[in-house]
Amino acid sequence: SQTIHQWPATLVQPVGSPLSLECTVEGTSNPNLYWYRQAAGRGLQLLFYSVGIGQISSEVPQNLSASRPQDRQFILSSKKLLLSDSGFYLCAWRSAGGPQTQYFGPGTRLLVL
């Protein structure tokens, strides 16, 4: 069966510091991968998605970037965090091709102080 991991689970970082959140998927090959942010309140905002190694689509221009160095690894980064980057970051995957369901990881809670 497929499993999706995210770490760290919780992170407190000062403004201006760098960020690296990691997401890995097990039990599947060539998945489509996604990064979402859920700010205060409940709305889910799609940040990036990737259909393959090195292929990144950005949905919202901002202080963040994403990379996919390996087939089942997706990384969310920032060179300098802003207060507004605080939130709950969710990684998701789905099988490539067709209307497959997105499955979500456990999330990372980021607090920027």
Add this chain to the structure above:
Amino acid sequence: AQKVTQAQTEISVVEKEDVTLDCVYETRDTTYYLFWYKQPPSGELVFLIRRNSFDEQNEISGRYSWNFQKSTSSFNFTITASQVVDSAVYFCALSLKTSYDKVIFGPGTSLSVIP
């Protein structure tokens, strides 16, 4: 434009009551998919159901049931005999054939089941 509306921001029910969560969607596409996800306090989004636009058959899974009506662009979710473990935020979502990667989520409905 595509949109998902969940007009109920917060709902509170007493345990064992039935509760229906409303979802209304907007799209001009003829092929699309609708989803419901549950987000418990732990934060992870848990997939509950997926329906395609050509299948209006209602579905029941244990205490959960879903009513899909294209005529009213609604995909409502009913929990029968609610339990405290049902307390969570529930999201309705829409995915279009033209862009499966860009799922459109509703704002969510926070359900509290009081013992």
